[in-house]
Amino acid sequence: MIQRQMLPLHVLAGKGVAAGGVKLASAALTFAVFVVVAATMDERQFGLYSTAYAGASLVSFFALAGQHAAVLRFWPQYAGSRDHGRANSIMALSIRITAVAVIGSALIVSAASAFPLLAIPEWPEIIAATALLAAALGWSEFSACAMRAKGALFSSLLPRDIVWRVLSILVFVIAGHLATSMTAVSALWLTAFLLIASVLPQTVTLLRETWQAPQTPLSPAQKAEFRVATLGLWGVTALPPALGQASTLVVAALLGSETAGAVFVADRITRLAALALNGINQAAAPQISGAFHGGDRPHVQHITSLVAMTGFTAALAVLAGLIIAGHPVLALFDPAYATPTMHGVLVILGLGVLIGTACGPTELTMQLTGLQRELFRTLVFVNGLGLAATAALALTHGPMGAAIGMAGTTAVWCLAGAAITRRKIGIDPSILGFLSGRRLLALRATQKGRP
Numbered sequence: 001m002i003q004r005q006m007l008p009l010h011v012l013a014g015k016g017v018a019a020g021g022v023k024l025a026s027a028a029l030t031f032a033v034f035v036v037v038a039a040t041m042d043e044r045q046f047g048l049y050s051t052a053y054a055g056a057s058l059v060s061f062f063a064l065a066g067q068h069a070a071v072l073r074f075w076p077q078y079a080g081s082r083d084h085g086r087a088n089s090i091m092a093l094s095i096r097i098t099a100v101a102v103i104g105s106a107l108i109v110s111a112a113s114a115f116p117l118l119a120i121p122e123w124p125e126i127i128a129a130t131a132l133l134a135a136a137l138g139w140s141e142f143s144a145c146a147m148r149a150k151g152a153l154f155s156s157l158l159p160r161d162i163v164w165r166v167l168s169i170l171v172f173v174i175a176g177h178l179a180t181s182m183t184a185v186s187a188l189w190l191t192a193f194l195l196i197a198s199v200l201p202q203t204v205t206l207l208r209e210t211w212q213a214p215q216t217p218l219s220p221a222q223k224a225e226f227r228v229a230t231l232g233l234w235g236v237t238a239l240p241p242a243l244g245q246a247s248t249l250v251v252a253a254l255l256g257s258e259t260a261g262a263v264f265v266a267d268r269i270t271r272l273a274a275l276a277l278n279g280i281n282q283a284a285a286p287q288i289s290g291a292f293h294g295g296d297r298p299h300v301q302h303i304t305s306l307v308a309m310t311g312f313t314a315a316l317a318v319l320a321g322l323i324i325a326g327h328p329v330l331a332l333f334d335p336a337y338a339t340p341t342m343h344g345v346l347v348i349l350g351l352g353v354l355i356g357t358a359c360g361p362t363e364l365t366m367q368l369t370g371l372q373r374e375l376f377r378t379l380v381f382v383n384g385l386g387l388a389a390t391a392a393l394a395l396t397h398g399p400m401g402a403a404i405g406m407a408g409t410t411a412v413w414c415l416a417g418a419a420i421t422r423r424k425i426g427i428d429p430s431i432l433g434f435l436s437g438r439r440l441l442a443l444r445a446t447q448k449g450r451p
Helices: 009-039 043-063 067-080 084-114 123-149 153-178 184-212 220-255 257-293 297-333 340-358 362-368 372-425 433-447
Strands: none
Touching (some): 009 043, 009 153, 009 257, 009 297, 043 084, 043 123, 043 220, 043 257, 067 084, 067 123, 067 220, 067 257, 067 362, 084 184, 084 220, 123 153, 123 257, 153 184, 220 257, 257 297, 257 362, 257 372, 340 372, 362 372
16 A cells, blocks of 8 residues: 555645745736836837747747656655655656757757748847747746655745746846837846746756655656656646647737737736636645545545635636726736727636636646546647637637637636546546535545544
8 A cells, every 4th residue: 555645634725825825926926027028118029028928938838848747747656655766766857858858949949040030020039039938938847846746835936936026027127227128039038047047046956856866767667657647748738838828829920919919918917817726736736646646536536626616716706806907907018908809808818717717626637647648639629629719710800809719718628627537537626526525535434434
């Protein structure tokens, strides 16, 4: 029987609240960063910046090669059974794969400068800065997940979520005072270098801990399990955020960089609605993996149900706030964004996020319980159709149509994922699973002879 280090629910809840607090601060700081960046440049330059940022984010999701999810999947499994030698081997392997993938992705992006776009004279410079930003985003995400898998919750979140944002705000405020107008290229270089500086101490700590720890070679069967799981996790962790960024790029291509900047802002604002869900997921991920692979499905059901209820309640409150105060929030970035059309875009995107939070930690649960293939197929099918629908609706109905396509895609794939999880492993990660989770816990208590 696997010996697990499962946290009591009240301890897990405390960690989840703390992580949610960090994510709340991160969201507020991210909001402030984009406001400050937008204030330093005109609409065209901010449109170029936001489009390049979306492109760098898209590349970074694939550059991770699924290793940020792999360490969350395998480290708790081996460390929970006291097999720290193999847990360290898994970490070292993931570090090597990530380093190669991140560097390779940056080189591929850099090669795109050989195919300049006539409408963008800054194309070579933007591509170079985007390549560096993509590499920095990819590595920072992996290092954060690696530290989180090892239980270092706050030291995993603070460098990227807090330090980077604070430094960016200070530097861009100073730059805004020193220069009359900043270019997108300069802003991209600054963003990338500040991120690298912020995660450097975390990177040094991770590398030192990994290489100094004893490692036990993986067996052929364990290597095969890691390889198969990694391929699936690569697809399922890259597709959802990548396709979300792809939607912004589609809007830019079809409706222009100015409209893309406005949609980019609206999309970032509505992500506040998923803040509580994402924050609690930081603490819940290792627990879900450890409990499921240890055979304690009632515990998994209870965790996911509580996460879903908390995330949905918070998302509902945020959406209500956006409905009431959407115009002034959009105006913080640029008065030109505070229009009825963009307010409609904001509300529509918020509704999509609300439905997604009602489905709970579906994506995370499928990643950590061996359903990565089912998740991958669902994502490819739903998001492929969704991206095509977004492009068609953007052409026929402008930004509102694009928002309908983006929100509908999020809602449909989350609903489909929750249904698959319920059918395949008997765990409902949505708000509807709350009552079933209570029944499972009552049954387990009865079986152990407790009242």
